[in-house]
Amino acid sequence: MGTTRVALLGTGGTIASASGADGQLIARRSVAELLDGCNVPAGISVEPAVDLDRINSWDMDPRRMWRLAARIQEVLAEPEVAGIVITHGTDTLEETAFAVDLVTAADKPVVFASAMRSADSTSADGPRNLSNAVAAAASPELRGLGVLVHASDELHAARWVRKVHTHHVDAFSSPTFGPVATIGPAGRLRLVHRRTARWTPAWPLDPDVQVVAMTPYTGFTPGLVRAVIEHTGARGLVLEGFGLGNLPGNLTSVVGDLTERGVLVVIASRVMAGGTFPVYGGDGGGVGLESVGAVFAGGLSAAKARLLLMCCLPGASTAEARARLVDALDVLDGGFQVAR
Structure with missing residues (x-):
């Protein structure tokens, strides 16, 4: 040999x-x-x-x-x-x-x-x-x-x-x-x-594309999100939510405002296992966040969701980047099966 x-x-x-x-x-x-x-x-x-x-x-x-x-x-x-x-x-x-x-x-x-x-x-x-x-x-x-x-x-x-x-x-x-x-x-x-499946971007990457990740907490001031986006000019924002991907209620309108302005907002969870799902209604609940344009990160951590979003934004409109992101998350949330 x-x-x-x-x-x-x-x-x-x-x-x-x-x-x-x-x-x-x-x-x-x-x-x-x-x-x-x-x-x-x-x-x-x-x-x-x-x-x-x-x-x-x-x-x-x-x-x-x-x-x-x-x-x-x-x-x-x-x-x-x-x-x-x-x-x-x-x-x-x-x-x-x-x-x-x-x-x-x-x-x-x-x-x-x-x-x-x-x-x-x-x-x-x-x-x-x-x-x-x-x-x-x-x-x-x-x-x-x-x-x-x-x-x-x-x-x-x-x-x-x-x-x-x-x-x-x-x-x-x-x-x-x-x-x-x-x-x-x-x-x-x-x-x-x-x-069983993999996702790889089919376009040039830009390591300088600006995506911000933040971790809201109880009593979080929504103006902090606006200030960070204004200061950085970020095209993407990842918020590390509670549980299934819920946020303090006063952030729903902020997320809606940002998505209307063309900022792609992704919701991850600070919990390590289980992933994010839009289940709860009311201000800050996942259903409301999804309705104003947020994308849920599935099983990805906020740090990984940020990197994935960075891969989806270059050379794309917000709508195109969102479509890329949804496709990537669909592949990444599956893609493996138990070995036989």
Whole structure:
């Protein structure tokens, strides 16, 4: 049997972090150093291994995300490359993975690897996570599943995965859906879901298109929304609502005013599982919000809904962007089935 080739792109994060003389953690280590510290599975070679960035993931932004996606497409176009691993910080990993999943079309495995403990920790989780991610990227069983996030011997779909703990090693989960695949003893993969549909924008992207996300709270002042839209000139707004996607009652008229002005308004939920549905009537209820033009984000978080909306707005009127968004949400809310 020949050697399977996997590429590795580094962006920094805790997996690459170590303490300095002042005791503070900073992303210092290259992907070459990370590879030296982990067990690359037999029969797999990792090349190229390239550092694109060495940043903490709270500094990740859409421009970097689109650039990363373009580089992934470029690398995966090489016939010899079976799959690719991206190292990334955990704070915004779910957003970058989702953005990459939206805008890359390759069927080869794309696997994000991270760590909750620094590279110089006595119980670092990075080496095992990286080793598992490399094995997953080399696996033909994972072709066609889209972008995956490895965490604690599980592989999660980018569209579903969420960071659910600030410091535990098992910090990632996919509420409602669970992992796409699991990794058992001796690295044995068990496929849980198969992907049946995907959505990819068929038009050029603009990382500078302005979309704002806000989280209303009890007693929220509606003028804050108006002020933010006026200040930023945003074409899109994502509101993180309560429960099924309800908002303080005084926001219904604001949402209606914004949609009449051509701002595309999307309602997500601050609850991790279950998704949004227009069920309740009355001011602030989902039925009323839908009637004044709001679109419900389904199972997407507010952060992911913002990225999806950014993908739908370029070069489109509000009506065209809305149609794109509704089509994308229809695909993304399904698109997987239980593996047999």
